[in-house]
Amino acid sequence: MQNILSALNRALGLIISLDREVFSIVLLSFSVSLTAVFFSSLFSLPLSLLLALKKFPGNRFIVNTINSLMAVPAVAIGLVIYLLISRRGPLGILELLYTPWAMIIAQAVLAIPIITSLSHQTLKRVGSMVKETAVSLGASRWQMVVTVVKEAKSSLMVAFIMGFARVIGETGMTMMVGGNIKGATRVMTTAIALETMKGDFELAVALGIVLLIVAFLVNIILQAIQGAGR
Amino acid sequence: MNIEAKKVCKSFNGKEVLRNIDMEIVESKINCVIGPNGAGKTTLFKILTLLDKATWGEVYFDGSLSCSLSPEQKLKLRRKIGVVMQNPFMFNTSVWENIAYGLKLRGDNDVAGKVEEGLKIIELSSIKDQSGLTLSSGEVQRVALARAMVLEPEVLFLDEPMANLDPLSRKIIEGLILKMEKEDNVTIVMATHNLLQARRFGERVFVLRQGEIIQQGTAEEVFHYPNSSFAAEFVEVGNLFKGKVIIEQGTQKLDLGKIKVEIVPHSGFNKTRTSVFVTLRPEDILLSLEPLHSSARNSFLGEIINIQDRGGIIWVTLEPIPRLSDPKTESVSTPFVAVITKRSKEEMGLKVGMRVYFTFKASCVNVFE
Numbered sequence: 001m002q003n004i005l006s007a008l009n010r011a012l013g014l015i016i017s018l019d020r021e022v023f024s025i026v027l028l029s030f031s032v033s034l035t036a037v038f039f040s041s042l043f044s045l046p047l048s049l050l051l052a053l054k055k056f057p058g059n060r061f062i063v064n065t066i067n068s069l070m071a072v073p074a075v076a077i078g079l080v081i082y083l084l085i086s087r088r089g090p091l092g093i094l095e096l097l098y099t100p101w102a103m104i105i106a107q108a109v110l111a112i113p114i115i116t117s118l119s120h121q122t123l124k125r126v127g128s129m130v131k132e133t134a135v136s137l138g139a140s141r142w143q144m145v146v147t148v149v150k151e152a153k154s155s156l157m158v159a160f161i162m163g164f165a166r167v168i169g170e171t172g173m174t175m176m177v178g179g180n181i182k183g184a185t186r187v188m189t190t191a192i193a194l195e196t197m198k199g200d201f202e203l204a205v206a207l208g209i210v211l212l213i214v215a216f217l218v219n220i221i222l223q224a225i226q227g228a229g230r
Numbered sequence: 231m232n233i234e235a236k237k238v239c240k241s242f243n244g245k246e247v248l249r250n251i252d253m254e255i256v257e258s259k260i261n262c263v264i265g266p267n268g269a270g271k272t273t274l275f276k277i278l279t280l281l282d283k284a285t286w287g288e289v290y291f292d293g294s295l296s297c298s299l300s301p302e303q304k305l306k307l308r309r310k311i312g313v314v315m316q317n318p319f320m321f322n323t324s325v326w327e328n329i330a331y332g333l334k335l336r337g338d339n340d341v342a343g344k345v346e347e348g349l350k351i352i353e354l355s356s357i358k359d360q361s362g363l364t365l366s367s368g369e370v371q372r373v374a375l376a377r378a379m380v381l382e383p384e385v386l387f388l389d390e391p392m393a394n395l396d397p398l399s400r401k402i403i404e405g406l407i408l409k410m411e412k413e414d415n416v417t418i419v420m421a422t423h424n425l426l427q428a429r430r431f432g433e434r435v436f437v438l439r440q441g442e443i444i445q446q447g448t449a450e451e452v453f454h455y456p457n458s459s460f461a462a463e464f465v466e467v468g469n470l471f472k473g474k475v476i477i478e479q480g481t482q483k484l485d486l487g488k489i490k491v492e493i494v495p496h497s498g499f500n501k502t503r504t505s506v507f508v509t510l511r512p513e514d515i516l517l518s519l520e521p522l523h524s525s526a527r528n529s530f531l532g533e534i535i536n537i538q539d540r541g542g543i544i545w546v547t548l549e550p551i552p553r554l555s556d557p558k559t560e561s562v563s564t565p566f567v568a569v570i571t572k573r574s575k576e577e578m579g580l581k582v583g584m585r586v587y588f589t590f591k592a593s594c595v596n597v598f599e
Binding site: 129130132133134135136138139141145151182 | 281310312315318319321331332335378400583
């Protein structure tokens, strides 16, 4: 008990004093995960719009595949990305392994099915009504798509945040492709895992608190968005 | 704009929703499509407004085939057609923005002026800043109508525009529809299952049943001479009977069981014992306490079995009493409904159980197979 309390005490000290190491790890975590969500959204949003608004052969198959991909364990994604970008892999020439970009790629791949699936559900729900109304009022195809996105924006926001929450808490996969290199690819989750194994709880608890705060904040934002939406 | 559908069919997952629809919309008039729920009115509207495609058949807009148009031509065409769906969708923004939506899409240079004008017409200027999602159903209908109307369409499709509305909203919307037709020469196509509305507004009436147009014509034709028992029941002609064509003393008559009704000789029913349907409008029946000596070919004695006040007019239901000279009668109940005014009822002292004469002309009897 004494151990936990003193670790907690020192951890709070680290956070309040804006310890350089804690700060840089938190910053890297956020920049990696936000970038990953940004890239997956670039892919997921058009895909979910296409799947929700356009009927074409294979539409249902793609939706089912994406829904199944949500169940793929992150470690498996980590392994595939590792094999692709490792020195002997097909993308080895890019020398991405153990860089923040490796983590961004892996996290983006992990987030794509989540964001696509959630966006698709929401767009499917409001999409047909919005589409029909917009078109009947004279919207061109692009004007219609913009209107649909605008109408679904709060639900789409929820999908992005859910994707972010999933990837920022990811450990094993991030460690596999990032390498947990101090000052280069050490993010909150990998640092917590390492420090705990070392028996150095101070930093681990400090980062754990930050991670918890992030989780709470995400939840509060989600609830605010859902409350403000329809 | 001239809109014409030729042999239009529509199926969803193999289920036929519309069958062989042939219709031509009368320009600058109110056209009514009547039919029960599920008859296919909404699907038909979606095809006629280019929101959906027909599985089979063609729709012509000013003579050009809809499926041969380029996307740009289609957009141009769609912008001349206004639609208000049955349960209009409101965008998650203010009433003002909802009405401005279509104008902004078109890059109109007087958005504010037109929106304010629209708000004034639907009498909702006071709630222009309110969210579109918080409106009552009557307000939603009014805003949806204004949203379509400010775009000054050549043709306006209204799907059940007055279903489930409060009296004020109904009055406003009715007024607007009439104004658009009379003053702005807008062609209006209205789906409704309110028959009074169709009768009052409709220049041309289309009766839709299970995806088929079973009758079309002027409102007068459809309401007075329905061509099927379904149309007759649907337009509530009041008196609908099944009977057999017989020839009695050289005259074509209809045997309704208890009485035989004289009709205008109909060459289509030369064969006797043909089973036919007969309709007779309640307002074509005259009630009298004494037998009438008139040119009307049909006059019978009947017993009043029900008197119902329907808001100022009285519906009197009579059961005919077979003539003594007519021994071969069946005892099937064939109650006739007649409409009279409250004053007539009081002056004649009509009561349930009383016997009165009811008279109607042979030419008022509508016969169809």
